[in-house]
Amino acid sequence: MISTPSHLPADAQTVALAGIGGDLGGRIAAALVARGVQVRALVRSGSTVPVPGVTAVSVDYADAAALVAACRGADCVVSALNGLEPVILDAQGRLLDAAVAAGVPRFIPSDFSLDFTGTQPGDNRNLDLRRAFMARVDRTPIRATSILNGAFADLLTGDAPIVLQRPRKVLYWGDADQLFDFTTKDNVARYTASAALDPAAPRFLRIAGDVVTARELAATMSDLTGRPFGLWRAGGLGRLGLLIRVVRALTPASDAVFPAWQGMQYLRDMASGRGKLAPLDNGRYGTVSWTDARTVLAQGL
Known part of the structure; x- marks a missing residue:
């Protein structure tokens, strides 16, 4: 039996x-x-918990009984697992089965993406895995809530090939006025915590800390730096699709979750508008201090 820590009611x-x-x-x-929640972290044996105030529970995902015991008594199971099929479908699937067997009323899967319900099957490997898991969770009696947040705004100053500092350009494919959804990881985390405590949370919650275009990003960077930032149209969506196929064919097989071609697939789903989030549920949990793209870019400078 897992008891409530003494510092919590x-x-x-x-x-x-x-x-x-x-x-x-x-x-x-x-x-x-x-928020004063008893957090029970399911970790592999020998792993440390990096967050104070969290109870670590060692589990083996191959041990169904142990997983059920670890989930029993929880009000919600939240998955932030990240990986390919062995993680998203297999390990997360065993976690889902354990939550159902333990009688947990609610489950939040590790989706945290653009709106994959509107994208085309086969266009994005990682979103196809989420689509497959969605079909699985919807066959169970548990109440599931997927949180969709567009792209992580944190990537604007790092890995996302959009805002290019050296040539002072904002790279885009297709239409410079296509709206993009960006949400910081901290905003996603705080919203997820609220959703985990909401027994009436719907099947999908769509959030965006900011909704901007490539043209607006260029204007923001010009304002922040005091130097002109231009737009760089790399081509249409057809050319991007061709480039994805070429890069994927030339990339050695690996278990990397985000190879270059996967990031390009994600960018294509944003640039096409198929992954656009609408309507937004930003106001469901009251006033939230959403971090906009300008703030993220300013911090990056």
Whole structure:
């Protein structure tokens, strides 16, 4: 039996969290602790928990009984697992089965993406995995909530090939006025914590810390730096699709979650508008301090 930590009230809600070792998972755990939630982190034997106030529970995902015991008594199971089919379908699937067997009323899968319900099957490997898991979770009696947040705004100053500092250009494909959804990881984590405590949360919650175009990003960078930032149209969506096929064919097979061609697939789903989030559920949990793209870019400078 897993008891409530002494610093929490006996009636504190309990959330079982998988994936606390990841960047987003750790942020979700911290957001839950800040709300006075008993967070039960499901970790592999020998793993440490990086967030104070969290109860670590060692589990083996191949041990169904142990997983059920780890989930029992939780008000919600949140998955922040990240990976390919062995993680998103297999390990997360076993977590889902354990949550159902333990009688947990609610489950938040590790989606955290643009709106894959509107994208084309076969166009994006990672979103296809989420689509497959959606079909699986919807066959169970558990109440599931997927949180869709567009792209992580944090990537605007790092890995996303959009805002290019050296040539002072904003790279885009297709239409410079296509709207993009960006949400910081901290905003996603805090919203997820609120959703985990919401027994009436719907099947999908769509959020965006900011909605901007490539043209607006260029104008923002010009304003922030005091130097002109231009637009660089790399081509249409057809050319991007061809480039994806070429890069994928030339990339050695690996278990990398985000190879270059996968990021390009994600960018194509944004540039096409098929992954656009609408309507937004930003106001469901009251006033939230959403971090806009300008703030992220300013911090990056």
